[in-house]
Amino acid sequence: xxxxxxxxxxxxxxxxxxxxxxxxxxxxxxxxxxxxxxxxxxxxxxxxxxxxxxxxxxxxxxxxxxxxxxxxxxxxxxxxxxxxxxxxxxxxxxxxxxxxxxxxxxxxxxxxxxxxxx
Amino acid sequence: xxxxxxxxxxxxxxxxxxxxxxxxxxxxxxxxxxxxxxxxxxxxxxxxxxxxxxxxxxxxxxxxxxxxxxxxxxxxxxxxxxxxxxxxxxxxxxxxxxxxxxxxxxxxxxxxxxxxxxxxxxxxxxxxxxxxxxxxxxxxxxxxxxxxxxxxxxxxxxxxxxxxxxxxxxxxxxxxxxxxxxxxxxxxxxxxxxxxxxxxxxxxxxxxxxxxxxxxxxxxxxxxxxxxxxxxxxxxxxxxxxxxxxxxxxxxxxxxxxxxxxxxxxxxxxxxxxxxxxxxxxxxxxxxxxxxxxxxxxxxxxxxxxxxxxxxxxxxxxxxxxxxxxxxxxxxxxxxxxxxxxxxxxxxxxxxxxxxxxxxxxxxxxxxxxxxxxxxxxxxxxxxxxxxxxxxxxxxxxxxxxxxxxxxxxxxxxxxxxxxxxxxxxxxxxxxxxxxxxxxxxxxxxxxxxxxxxxxxxxxxxxxxxxxxxxxxxxxxxxxxxxxxxxxxxxxxxxxxxxxxxxxxxxxxxxxxxxxxxxxxxxxxxxxxxxxxxxxxxxxxxxxxxx
Numbered sequence: 001x002x003x004x005x006x007x008x009x010x011x012x013x014x015x016x017x018x019x020x021x022x023x024x025x026x027x028x029x030x031x032x033x034x035x036x037x038x039x040x041x042x043x044x045x046x047x048x049x050x051x052x053x054x055x056x057x058x059x060x061x062x063x064x065x066x067x068x069x070x071x072x073x074x075x076x077x078x079x080x081x082x083x084x085x086x087x088x089x090x091x092x093x094x095x096x097x098x099x100x101x102x103x104x105x106x107x108x109x110x111x112x113x114x115x116x117x118x
Numbered sequence: 119x120x121x122x123x124x125x126x127x128x129x130x131x132x133x134x135x136x137x138x139x140x141x142x143x144x145x146x147x148x149x150x151x152x153x154x155x156x157x158x159x160x161x162x163x164x165x166x167x168x169x170x171x172x173x174x175x176x177x178x179x180x181x182x183x184x185x186x187x188x189x190x191x192x193x194x195x196x197x198x199x200x201x202x203x204x205x206x207x208x209x210x211x212x213x214x215x216x217x218x219x220x221x222x223x224x225x226x227x228x229x230x231x232x233x234x235x236x237x238x239x240x241x242x243x244x245x246x247x248x249x250x251x252x253x254x255x256x257x258x259x260x261x262x263x264x265x266x267x268x269x270x271x272x273x274x275x276x277x278x279x280x281x282x283x284x285x286x287x288x289x290x291x292x293x294x295x296x297x298x299x300x301x302x303x304x305x306x307x308x309x310x311x312x313x314x315x316x317x318x319x320x321x322x323x324x325x326x327x328x329x330x331x332x333x334x335x336x337x338x339x340x341x342x343x344x345x346x347x348x349x350x351x352x353x354x355x356x357x358x359x360x361x362x363x364x365x366x367x368x369x370x371x372x373x374x375x376x377x378x379x380x381x382x383x384x385x386x387x388x389x390x391x392x393x394x395x396x397x398x399x400x401x402x403x404x405x406x407x408x409x410x411x412x413x414x415x416x417x418x419x420x421x422x423x424x425x426x427x428x429x430x431x432x433x434x435x436x437x438x439x440x441x442x443x444x445x446x447x448x449x450x451x452x453x454x455x456x457x458x459x460x461x462x463x464x465x466x467x468x469x470x471x472x473x474x475x476x477x478x479x480x481x482x483x484x485x486x487x488x489x490x491x492x493x494x495x496x497x498x499x500x501x502x503x504x505x506x507x508x509x510x511x512x513x514x515x516x517x518x519x520x521x522x523x524x525x526x527x528x529x530x531x532x533x534x535x536x537x538x539x540x541x542x543x544x545x546x547x548x549x550x551x552x553x554x555x556x557x558x559x560x561x562x563x564x565x566x567x568x569x570x571x572x573x574x575x576x577x578x579x580x581x582x583x584x585x586x587x588x589x590x591x592x593x594x595x596x597x598x599x600x601x602x603x604x605x606x607x608x609x610x611x612x613x614x615x616x617x618x619x620x621x622x623x624x625x626x627x628x629x630x631x632x633x634x635x636x637x638x639x640x641x642x643x644x645x646x647x648x649x650x651x652x653x654x655x656x657x658x659x660x661x662x663x664x665x
Binding site for chain 1: 258262264268269273274276282284285287288289292293295296298299301302305306307309310315
């Protein structure tokens with residue numbers, strides 16, 4: 001599972017960086033979105049990947065004093081991802097507004113507001 | 119009373135949050151109320167900042183022993199719950215933020231805040247983000263506060279519209295979104311390796327990491343550092359900065375004076391907290407020198423005053439980074455003094471630029487507020503645009519001898535920026551260089567110190583040449599210029615800030631003494647770590663009563 005996960009993040013991030021460096025503003029937006037998806041997956045992965053593991057230690061288990069941390073999922077990265085998604089969504093929406101404004105003003109979707117001289 | 123004073127830490131964050139939110143419910147037409155709300159909020163922040171300055175000094179050990187205040191936001195103790203931490207450095211930065219914000223806000227009231235966009239709300243959220251970034255003791259919370267201040271700054275930067283502003287605004291947003299992504303990657307790596315995001319907890323755990331984790335932790339710290347350096351405007355990540363600052367309207371650019379300082383603060387804070395861990399590498403020194411060199415060339419080449427001031431922001435970043443890179447403990451106090459002076463100077467100069475721009479009649483094409491263009495940002499949405507200059511001529515009391523005032527203020531700003539006596543720009547640079555030369559170098563070679571001295575002095579000389587040239591063109595040239603009507607409310611913050619820097623020079627000894635103790639407590643991170651991790655939350659939680 002880790003290999004597939006890591007490859008997924010790598011492909012998303014790589015495509016994101018490539019798009020980010022393109023001259024069209026919509027490509028830049030897509031690049032930023034792909035990069036933030038990759039980052040969100042990366043944060044999630046930093047909590048170790050586990051299937052069917054509860055994030056909270058029950059009181060009875062805690063009282064017995066025999067806690068095996070590897071049997072539990074880490075809830076902190078999930079909370080971090082949630083925050084990062086919300087913030088990323090808001091700032092991407094804002095970027096979209098600026099993108100449309102520039103498109104409307106200059107009539108081109110080049111990030112510099114004018115077509116490069118041929 | 120003491121219990122209430124403890125809540126002072128959260129005040130600089132809560133107050134602007136409430137004020138900014140309340141403003142959405144106040145009708146546009148009730149402008150006086152909005153302005154009053156905004157001013158009250160910033161004044162309250164300033165008061166809280168000054169109170170924090172007093173409480174973190176040794177004057178009040180009964181509240182916070184060792185001058186470090188911890189405020190658990192949710193009532194949970196430190197490594198689990200999120201804490202705000204105030205020490206002397208944080209108190210200084212909060213006070214500085216509030217001072218700069220107050221000046222910029224008073225300045226903006228005359229005409230800049232007129233059209234419909236939520237200027238005052240955005241401004242409040244920006245100060246909230248700044249204060250939060252200075253006060254937080256948690257790495258992820260630092261990210262959240264960075265985003266708050268950046269999101270507000272996007273709106274503020276785009277204010278006024280116009281093709282050029284939107285174009286540079288898009289670059290600004292794209293660069294900072296990329297920076298935020300890097301920030302998140304760094305934070306995630308650090309969490310994955312150290313298992314905590316609490317800064318005090320990290321300081322203890324980072325040193326104890328074994329080789330495989332340690333390499334990844336290093337990578338995480340480096341990526342985080344890149345994110346901070348983007349905010350601070352370090353070369354080669356700073357090409358967006360001069361243009362963006364020059365094109366933003368004057369009060370916004372003035373408030374942005376604190377933005378680069380947040381990045382520097384983060385480098386300083388995490389660098390000193392993980393001192394044993396050797397986070398601050400020699401790279402900072404060379405990056406600082408490169409920033410200084412490129413910014414100096416930029417200053418000499420800049421044609422427009424605002425652009426020149428934008429480059430001067432980079433000059434101060436370069437000097438600060440290079441000085442930090444020397445890793446001499448005794449340098450921290452002069453670094454802080456220089457940081458304060460340069461923030462106040464840039465703020466004053468940007469406000470002044472907004473006024474000198476109005477003297478120009480002949481060459482509107484370089485003017486950052488191109489009136490004809492203001493409509494176009496609304497075109498795609500079919501909204502009729504309000505004009506920035508609506509009611510330009512009717513607000514406030516005009517002051518006499520406008521040109522004389524502008525000239526005097528310009529000279530003062532130049533003295534501050536270049537570092538000539540009697541204003542504290544000189545004291546700051548002198549303290550920096552004298553301390554660097556006095557202290558035996560341990561990490562870098564002695565040559566590095568001499569290189570830094572030469573670079574600082576040369577950049578000062580170049581700045582003087584560039585500013586004299588611009589000043590002569592502004593005030594002595596024969597080209598047709600109008601004498602602008604200056605309003606009292608615009609001139610007052612500029613005069614007040616210049617007087618404040620004068621006060622800093624006159625009271626340099628106590629100020630420097632306070633910064634010295636701030637620097638000492640920075641370099642003894644044990645006290646910080648102890649204060650945060652051993653903080654007992656007084657309220658008992660129900661879980662504690664279970665068997």
